[in-house]
Amino acid sequence: MNESLLSVRSLVRSFQAGGETLEVLRGVDLDVERPTSVAVTGESGSGKSTLLSLVGGLDRPTGGSVVVDGTDITTLDETALSAYRSRHVGFVFQFHFLLRDFTALENLLIPGMLASRGAAGTRDRARELLDDVGLASRADAYPLELSGGERQRVAVARALMNRPRLILADEPTGNLDERNARMVEDLLFPLVAREGCVLLLATHDRALAARAERRYELAGGVLVPA
Numbered sequence: 001m002n003e004s005l006l007s008v009r010s011l012v013r014s015f016q017a018g019g020e021t022l023e024v025l026r027g028v029d030l031d032v033e034r035p036t037s038v039a040v041t042g043e044s045g046s047g048k049s050t051l052l053s054l055v056g057g058l059d060r061p062t063g064g065s066v067v068v069d070g071t072d073i074t075t076l077d078e079t080a081l082s083a084y085r086s087r088h089v090g091f092v093f094q095f096h097f098l099l100r101d102f103t104a105l106e107n108l109l110i111p112g113m114l115a116s117r118g119a120a121g122t123r124d125r126a127r128e129l130l131d132d133v134g135l136a137s138r139a140d141a142y143p144l145e146l147s148g149g150e151r152q153r154v155a156v157a158r159a160l161m162n163r164p165r166l167i168l169a170d171e172p173t174g175n176l177d178e179r180n181a182r183m184v185e186d187l188l189f190p191l192v193a194r195e196g197c198v199l200l201l202a203t204h205d206r207a208l209a210a211r212a213e214r215r216y217e218l219a220g221g222v223l224v225p226a
């Protein structure tokens with residue numbers, strides 16, 4: 001029996017572009033047995049976002065498998081894949097993607113409603129998480145009333161809302177200045193550790209990558225320990 005939380009095997013993703021085949025991922029292997037943080041660095045275009053999309057069930061591979069908690073998500077139909085995304089994965093992107101017509105608190109409640117998990121989607125959980133990211137007093141603020149750093153902290157809290165097994169963070173500090181980047185870093189790592197999540201992080205931010213327990217570089221379509 002495979003005890004891995006996350007097991008990526010011989011993952012291949014190619015794209016057809018202008019009659020040519022672009023082989024972005026050429027056989028990525030990754031095993032994560034316990035909650036930990038994994039950073040993936042690599043040149044622009046090396047396939048970091050492609051890898052995170054496949055692990056998050058936002059894209060389908062050309063070959064190989066992505067097994068999360070014993071389920072190969074590459075075999076799931078669209079309905080099951082969408083359920084996988086909302087129940088098991090928390091996403092943090094470079095851009096916060098908060099809904100502008102909803103307050104910080106409401107933005108946290110929405111993923112719970114989508115996953116139809118009444119218990120996990122409680123206001124208490126949302127308020128606690130906002131407190132964890134230092135924004136308890138801004139629960140009723142709209143995204144436009146928050147700074148870029150504050151919005152990204154709300155995005156981190158939202159990603160944790162449904163108690164996912166996996167947090168996928170693609171350049172979470174990419175739009176932030178140094179001070180805000182370090183602030184997001186300083187809350188992201190302890191929070192995912194407390195929540196028992198696997199954090200898979202793609203970044204150009206060396207300081208951020210250095211905080212991860214495991215580090216890889218994506219080069220030539222495969223993961224190389226860095």
Ligand SMILES: Nc1ncnc2c1ncn2[C@@H]1O[C@H](COP(=O)(O)OP(=O)(O)OP(=O)(O)O)[C@@H](O)[C@H]1O
Binds near residue numbers: 017022043047
């Ligand atoms: N849907 C697609 N169709 C065609 N090519 C794609 C598609 N998605 C990604 N690519 C190509 O795959 C390669 C890897 O892209 P990807 O976004 O994964 O790189 P990245 O490592 O995340 O780069 P960055 O550091 O700039 O974010 C690029 O050459 C990109 O143009």
Ligand SMILES: [Mg+2]
Binds near residue numbers: 049050170
């Ligand atoms: Mg990218």
